[in-house]
Amino acid sequence: MLTTILKVQSTSNFSCHSITEEIEGFLETTQQLEGVVCVFSQHSTVAMIINEMEERLILDLGKWLEEMAPTAQGYKHDDLELRKNIPEDEPRNAHSHLRALLLGNQVSVPFKDGKLLLGKYQDIIMVELDGPRERNIVCSIQ
Amino acid sequence: MLTTILKVQSTSNFSCHSITEEIEGFLETTQQLEGVVCVFSQHSTVAMIINEMEERLILDLGKWLEEMAPTAQGYKHDDLELRKNIPEDEPRNAHSHLRALLLGNQVSVPFKDGKLLLGKYQDIIMVELDGPRERNIVCSIQ
Amino acid sequence: MLTTILKVQSTSNFSCHSITEEIEGFLETTQQLEGVVCVFSQHSTVAMIINEMEERLILDLGKWLEEMAPTAQGYKHDDLELRKNIPEDEPRNAHSHLRALLLGNQVSVPFKDGKLLLGKYQDIIMVELDGPRERNIVCSIQ
Numbered sequence: 272m273l274t275t276i277l278k279v280q281s282t283s284n285f286s287c288h289s290i291t292e293e294i295e296g297f298l299e300t301t302q303q304l305e306g307v308v309c310v311f312s313q314h315s316t317v318a319m320i321i322n323e324m325e326e327r328l329i330l331d332l333g334k335w336l337e338e339m340a341p342t343a344q345g346y347k348h349d350d351l352e353l354r355k356n357i358p359e360d361e362p363r364n365a366h367s368h369l370r371a372l373l374l375g376n377q378v379s380v381p382f383k384d385g386k387l388l389l390g391k392y393q394d395i396i397m398v399e400l401d402g403p404r405e406r407n408i409v410c411s412i413q
Numbered sequence: 414m415l416t417t418i419l420k421v422q423s424t425s426n427f428s429c430h431s432i433t434e435e436i437e438g439f440l441e442t443t444q445q446l447e448g449v450v451c452v453f454s455q456h457s458t459v460a461m462i463i464n465e466m467e468e469r470l471i472l473d474l475g476k477w478l479e480e481m482a483p484t485a486q487g488y489k490h491d492d493l494e495l496r497k498n499i500p501e502d503e504p505r506n507a508h509s510h511l512r513a514l515l516l517g518n519q520v521s522v523p524f525k526d527g528k529l530l531l532g533k534y535q536d537i538i539m540v541e542l543d544g545p546r547e548r549n550i551v552c553s554i555q
Numbered sequence: 556m557l558t559t560i561l562k563v564q565s566t567s568n569f570s571c572h573s574i575t576e577e578i579e580g581f582l583e584t585t586q587q588l589e590g591v592v593c594v595f596s597q598h599s600t601v602a603m604i605i606n607e608m609e610e611r612l613i614l615d616l617g618k619w620l621e622e623m624a625p626t627a628q629g630y631k632h633d634d635l636e637l638r639k640n641i642p643e644d645e646p647r648n649a650h651s652h653l654r655a656l657l658l659g660n661q662v663s664v665p666f667k668d669g670k671l672l673l674g675k676y677q678d679i680i681m682v683e684l685d686g687p688r689e690r691n692i693v694c695s696i697q
Contacts, residue, residue, distance in 0.1 A: 274447055274525045305558055307593045307695050309449045309521045313532030315465045321660050322652060323599045327631035327638060331649050332656070335624065340477065347469035354469060365473050368464060372474070372516055376463050376535075379521055379593045379661055381695035383558045388693045390597030409530045411449050411523035413555050413697050416589055416667045451591045451663045455674030457607045482619065489611035496611060507615050510606060514616070514658055518605050518677075521663055551672045553591050553665035555697050 273301055273412040276313075281399035281406060285333045289324045289394040294380075294410055295387060301412050304385050311377040311409040316367035316401035318374035319408070324394040336400070340369035367401035374398060415443055415554040418455075423541035423548060427475045431466045431536040436522075436552055437529060443554050446527050453519040453551040458509035458543035460516035461550070466536040478542070482511035509543035516540055557585055557696040560597075565683035565690060569617045573608045573678040578664075578694055579671060585696050588669050595661040595693040600651035600685035602658035603692070608678040620684070624653035651685035658682055 277293050294308060312319050322328075343349070346365030351357060380395065381388045389395070397408060419435050436450060454461050464470075485491070488507030493499060522537060523530045531537070539550060561577050578592060596603050606612075627633070630649030635641060664679060665672045673679070681692060 274523055274530070276530075305695075307697055309523055311521070311523050311530065313530065313535065315463075315532070315534050320656055321599075322656060325632060325638070327634065328649060328652055331630045331632050332653065335653050339481070339623070346473045348467060348473050350469065354467070365470060368470055369474065369477050372462055372464060374656055375517055375659055377521055379595070379663055381558055381593055381595050381693045383695075388558070388560075388595065388597065388695075390599070390691070392599050393597065407532070409523045411447075411525075411530075413449055416665055416672070418672075451665055453663070453665050453672065455672065455677065457605075457674070457676050481623070488615045490609060490615050492611065496609070507612060510612055511616065511619050514604055514606060517659055519663055549674070551665045553589075553667075553672075555591055 275410050277408040277410055279397050279406045279408055281402035281404055284402055286399045286402060287329045288397045290397055290408060291395045294395055297410050298382060298385065298412060303412050305383050306413045308380045308382060309377060309411045309413065310395055312397065313407040313409060316364055316371050317406050318371045318376055318398040318400060319378045320374050320396050320398055321378050321393050322396060323392040324396060336370045339373060340366045342366045362401060364401045370400045417552050419550045419552055421539050421548050421550055423544035423546055426544055428541045428544060429471045430539045432539055432550060433537045436537055439552050440524060440527065440554060445554050447525050448555045450522045450524060451519060451553045451555065452537055455549040455551060458506055458513050459548050460513045460518055460540040460542060461520045462516050462538050462540055463520050463535050464538060465534040466538060478512045481515060482508045484508050504543060506543045512542045559694050561692045561694055563681050563690050563692055565686035565688055568686055570683045570686060571613045572681045574681055574692060575679045578679055581694050582666060582669065582696060587696050589667050590697045592664045592666060593661060593695045593697065594679055597691040597693060600648055600655050601690050602655045602660055602682040602684060603662045604658050604680050604682055605662050605677050606680060607676040608680060620654045623657060624650045626650050646685060648685045654684045
């Protein structure tokens with residue numbers, strides 16, 4: 272099995288979760304030695320990034336995303352009464368979509384000798400942008 | 414054949430085009446069951462994204478991109494008289510390049526049992542940022 | 556050998572370096588004909604992009620990044636006295652992290668008949684965001 276879906280429970284409206292260890296664990300079970308891991312968020316309001324998991328930097332990231340795509344800015348996607356066939360619990364989350372587009376929803380990470388080739392200050396981080404919810408992250412080894 | 418080039422005719426200066434069905438169709442012809450599809454724009458002013466193809470969200474995206482990298486903002490790339498060896502029809506499109514960099518020009522999507530592992534609200538979307546034109550999107554199955 | 560690490564010496568705090576030729580050279584040594592190259596920055600303040608290597612556009616990019624994530628903007632990550640276990644030479648570079656997140660730290664490029672399927676105006680570009688330094692770029696052929 273070279274493909275799996277990780278379940279990640281996010282803890283806040285905005286929160287960052289390192290899943291480096293989970294991906295290393297899955298890589299180990301596949302016994303593959305060299306290639307690339309694709310890590311893919313199955314959600315339009317959850318991003319995947321590679322960066323430093325430093326708690327104060329995460330605070331900066333949250334503040335910056337709010338500046339880049341502010342909450343409740345009169346987005347058309349948030350006029351729920353003008354949209355058709357939407358679920359009852361449809362959230363007003365256009366800003367979350369835009370933030371996800373800014374960061375990207377998937378990353379590819381090379382590995383060799385069975386180890387991810389991450390730099391010293393790099394983690395594979397799921398960024399929740401419209402939580403808290405349980406989220407699905409696909410991990411595929413090539 | 415595991416690699417193909419899709420031709421996509423964009424319809425406006427800014428327009429979004431779901432190519433999910435075309436990629437599913439190509440995947441089917443390859444008869445590959447498990448792996449990753451790389452979808453790559455061969456243009457510096459066309460982005461590839463994974464997100465929700467909701468018409469009002471697309472309007473929000475167009476407006477947001479205009480805020481993030483405004484048209485005709487005194488960019489140096491647009492001083493055509495100061496550049497060398499440029500074609501006669503060279504456009505003033507620095508803002509289109511910056512928007513493409515913000516969104517990214519390629520995505521990787523895992524598949525299993527011959528099906529793309531997209532979430533319920535996800536499409537593979539070509540974002541035209543300097544159209545309308547016919548564009549080339551490479552699709553490569555691994 | 557399908558994986559290598561390229562060393563790239565950046566030349567300024569912000570600078571762009573085309574590594575297209577280096578990657579074409581490595582691809583040639585592997586004698587692989589069809590697939591995807593993953594190009595991955597092992598740093599949280601170095602981005603990888605695909606775009607046009609035009610000198611005036613690079614100037615626009617530098618100016619735009621300064622607007623999107625300004626230097627020394629009271630970031631929490633830059634309060635070094637409030638962080639633990641940091642090296643003596645730890646830089647104040649939160650803005651560099653945010654710019655790297657905006658651009659992304661890895662790209663995937665398809666190839667066929669042993670040639671990268673880049674468009675006419677596309678280069679594979681390393682973007683230094685906190686230099687000058689020697690940087691490691693992983694190149695993995697699939």
